[in-house]
Amino acid sequence: MKKTPFITLEKAREIAEKIPTPYHVYDEAGIRANARALKAAFAWNQGFREYFAVKATPNPHILQVLKEEGCGCDCSSYTELLLAEAVGVTGHDVMFSSNVTPELDMKKAYDMGAYINLDDATHVDFLEKLVDQMPETVCLRYNPGGSFTISNTIMDMPRDAKYGMTEDQMAGAIARLQKLGVKHFGIHAFLASNTTTNEYYPELASNLFRLAVRLRNATGAHISFVNLSGGIGVDYRPEQPCCNIAIIGEGVRQRYEQIMVPNGMGDVAIFTELGRFMLAPYGHLIATVLHQKHIYREYVGLDACAADLMRPAMYGAYHHITVLGKEDAILDHVYDVTGGLCENNDKFAIERSLPEVQIGDIVAIHDTGAHGHSMGYNYNGKLRSAEVLLKEDGSFQLIRRAETPADYFATLDCTPFMPKC
Numbered sequence: 001m002k003k004t005p006f007i008t009l010e011k012a013r014e015i016a017e018k019i020p021t022p023y024h025v026y027d028e029a030g031i032r033a034n035a036r037a038l039k040a041a042f043a044w045n046q047g048f049r050e051y052f053a054v055k056a057t058p059n060p061h062i063l064q065v066l067k068e069e070g071c072g073c074d075c076s077s078y079t080e081l082l083l084a085e086a087v088g089v090t091g092h093d094v095m096f097s098s099n100v101t102p103e104l105d106m107k108k109a110y111d112m113g114a115y116i117n118l119d120d121a122t123h124v125d126f127l128e129k130l131v132d133q134m135p136e137t138v139c140l141r142y143n144p145g146g147s148f149t150i151s152n153t154i155m156d157m158p159r160d161a162k163y164g165m166t167e168d169q170m171a172g173a174i175a176r177l178q179k180l181g182v183k184h185f186g187i188h189a190f191l192a193s194n195t196t197t198n199e200y201y202p203e204l205a206s207n208l209f210r211l212a213v214r215l216r217n218a219t220g221a222h223i224s225f226v227n228l229s230g231g232i233g234v235d236y237r238p239e240q241p242c243c244n245i246a247i248i249g250e251g252v253r254q255r256y257e258q259i260m261v262p263n264g265m266g267d268v269a270i271f272t273e274l275g276r277f278m279l280a281p282y283g284h285l286i287a288t289v290l291h292q293k294h295i296y297r298e299y300v301g302l303d304a305c306a307a308d309l310m311r312p313a314m315y316g317a318y319h320h321i322t323v324l325g326k327e328d329a330i331l332d333h334v335y336d337v338t339g340g341l342c343e344n345n346d347k348f349a350i351e352r353s354l355p356e357v358q359i360g361d362i363v364a365i366h367d368t369g370a371h372g373h374s375m376g377y378n379y380n381g382k383l384r385s386a387e388v389l390l391k392e393d394g395s396f397q398l399i400r401r402a403e404t405p406a407d408y409f410a411t412l413d414c415t416p417f418m419p420k421c
């Protein structure tokens with residue numbers, strides 16, 4: 001499908017007059033409409049809840065929009081818990097899915113009354129030592145090992161993944177937790193990331209539903225929810241088929257009817273912890289062309305760099321690029337589009353067909369709403385960009401200012417060298 005930016009050149013310029021590029025901009029209307037579509041797709045399940053994966057876009061203004069759409073927060077660290085708390089998301093509105101968990105983080109999640117998702121059977125003792133009374137409900141993360149395949153396609157290799165525990169360990173953990181007074185259980189697994197098939201969630205659900213039945217039968221435990229976690233992908237490439245959330249919801253419903261209902265488990269809630277699906281398409285990184293150079297390839301250099309969006313450098317990920325105002329121009333030039341880090345992998349696009357680009361052009365890099373700004377870093381002394389919320393009424397709001405040199409120096413003890421830093 002042709003990828004159309006949600007922002008016009010005029011709007012991008014209007015914002016840039018107040019908030020210089022580069023900036024990340026988020027489309028509130030798109031976020032809300034998508035959250036509603038997810039909710040509608042799972043409306044058949046009474047207890048359905050999306051816990052937005054905070055790590056994807058850890059900005060309280062975004063969490064607030066999602067909260068208004070009925071989402072909770074999925075946190076994996078102390079600071080993510082603080083962010084959830086800051087927007088009034090606490091108690092069972094928080095899922096704490098962490099691994100290699102520090103005591104401080106675990107205690108904070110417990111004190112907030114979050115659902116705690118244990119990554120390992122040894123974390124039963126770890127939690128027990130930290131708290132006076134065990135929570136009523138505990139979630140356990142499953143790792144089936146082997147490879148995870150859908151219609152003969154290998155989606156991922158759980159046996160190589162550090163997350164979760166084996167089925168035997170889960171059964172043992174449940175038995176021990178029952179002795180410690182835990183009454184209800186959740187089960188969770190995240191087996192493949194950025195999937196673009198509508199079959200991922202239904203296949204995962206079918207595995208987890210069968211597991212839930214076996215664990216219930218083995219231990220007598222009451223399973224209160226199945227957490228399908230994240231992993232629904234987005235169409236980063238224009239030619240990529242897009243996931244259809246209504247079809248995905250219906251696929252999960254069919255498995256639920258086949259497996260859960262006949263086993264007397266028709267009261268189990270479905271939870272999700274989507275990040276990418278909730279936000280990626282509703283963010284653009286807006287940048288200005290600073291330089292062009294012509295050597296063995298044609299280069300377009302932006303004022304944004306991998307410090308603003310790490311995915312291309314880190315995974316070779318494709319992000320579509322639109323030169324704003326040239327949406328309908330012919331793509332008759334081929335460029336490498338780069339940032340200014342002293343790393344040759346700082347390329348947003350390699351040999352990409354674009355319209356002829358001029359210095360001063362403004363580009364929109366697509367699908368940066370999740371795992372975009374949040375993966376930012378400060379290599380080469382680069383400062384992370386601002387975040388802007390494009391509201392439903394067309395106005396915009398600065399929801400995170402750009403970093404300044406003072407921010408970069410804030411953690412240094414630099415008083416002997418630069419007293420005013």
Ligand SMILES: *Cc1c(COP(=O)(O)O)cnc(C)c1O
Nearest residue numbers: 053097229230231273274275276
């Ligand atoms: C990263 C993560 C998610 C969200 O993943 P997406 O690919 O953004 O949907 C959900 N749950 C856990 C435990 C994660 O680590």
